[in-house]
Amino acid sequence: MKKDIKIILFFLCLFLSGISCTEKKIKLGKDISFDKEENIHYGNSTEQVMDLYIPGKKTTRKKDIFIIIHGGGWRAGNKSQLSFFTLSMMQRFPDHIFANINYRLASENHYGLPDQMNDIKKVSGFLEKKFTYSPTFILIGNSAGGHLSMLYAYKFDIDKKVKAVINIVGPADLSDPGFKNYQEYSFVERRLVDPRIPEPGTSRIAFASPVRWIGQSSPPTLSYYGNSDRVIPSTQGKILDSVLNKNHVLHESYQFNGGHLDWDKNPHDQFLIDKIEAFLKKTDKK
Template sequence: MEKKVLIIFAYFSLVFLWTACTEKKIKLGKDIGFDKEENIHYGKSSDQIMDLYIPNIKTTKEKDIFIIMHGGGWRSGNKSQLTFFTLSMMQKFPDHIFVNMNYRLVSETHYGLPDQMNDIKEVSAFLEKKLKYNPKFILLGNSAGGHLSMLYAYKFDTDKKIKAVINIVGPADLSDPGFKNYQEYSFVERRLVDPRVPESGISRIDFASPVKWITEKSPPTLSYYGNSDRVIPSTQGKILDSVLKKNHVLHEYYQFNGGHLDWDKHPHDELLIDKIAAFLKKTDKK
């Protein structure tokens, strides 16, 4: 009986969220509402599109913005993968603006970096122009999206606009021997970084490794890794945690019981969202 109730509850939750996805105005509760704009072009490429959710809350306070980035090994994936998770986050953070973005993907004819870093920069510039103020950004991504969030925050955020990073199962050190077992590691070595970009003396793998750019000024970081992840080895979270600690960066590191794709399944998703809320309260006091 209890199992049936849970199944029915899950079904109606999905129906509710799907209905919310199809409307221009989203109601996520009695007092929670957002205006939605889908597939906004923030750049010239057809891949440079995003969904934007702006809360209906009337306030003079400038709202922080979550920028959400999907996974897919840098070469695949789509923002639609994180639509339901974005809606769940919106229920928890009804006074934040949300962006769920696509970015230019890696291929045999297109390097990922620096374009994927420039995509984040273009989204932030687009939002500043549209909103007419300079917001603080919270970068949140899973897998490759987690990696890109960290790399941008640690190396490319020269204006210090990133308030925090939420890294979900993201590779942090691409030179880690454990990560070299990744089935597409040779592709990452060849195509992730344009060889003309790294400074002299820095390998492309080190250039693309977020941990190599962490300093005492790096933004607060919350990380979430699965204890049975066969894609991202457990060493990645431990290396990241160690380097952040060494540099005295405010950070938290959590593990969930599951594999690479289990982080947004019940109850891991609820635990993550609660941890994010508590963590961001700490960053506000920082």
């Protein structure tokens, strides 16, 4: 893991002129630097770890925190998948704190929910305690991570600490007939949600669908979907937009030319970061 991250940082150094990198201090240009704390444990499980990036420039202003949530079908994946994207975001948001997290994965012996929701809650509580103030959080995730970002923000963020959600190719309605073509759908039905959690009369698929929990107080949401995605059908974005519209929630959605894994390739990644920056300025005025 550490070797992989060093390789990523090394190539980032070559890619971006004027950058010098060390294991603990990351410099992204002349005036942008971050202190990196790697593989911090926020819980007792070996999976409950995160990489934390703290702006090197000290200010008295309370900083918003990005929580980065990887994809992998709820049962695979790792925070290292989003290390490069996190570094690109850090360049654009040098005054923000970034937490790139792992979470407990679902398996044939372990339900994904509610543990994955509890992991996001544990991360936010850990960060509040570490920085000794009550920050607002921006959840940003791709694929299953996009789904978890939305579900947590719409359903589980009781204290309304989430300022915005950035949903990248995340499924929003698991009951959508188009999504049922997902090759791992039977696993989603069987192992994503602990059957003891939903209230009587609520199916596990309905419980795990973010759109079910959208209300007028839901946080602003930006979505990004591929127009030739064979994993997440285009109907997902349309359903999400419709429900957000109905509840008068500030939102924006964009499409890129490509499939499920193409969102972080040039120029799609830079387009997304541009839109995130503009969108968050709107949420500040909200």
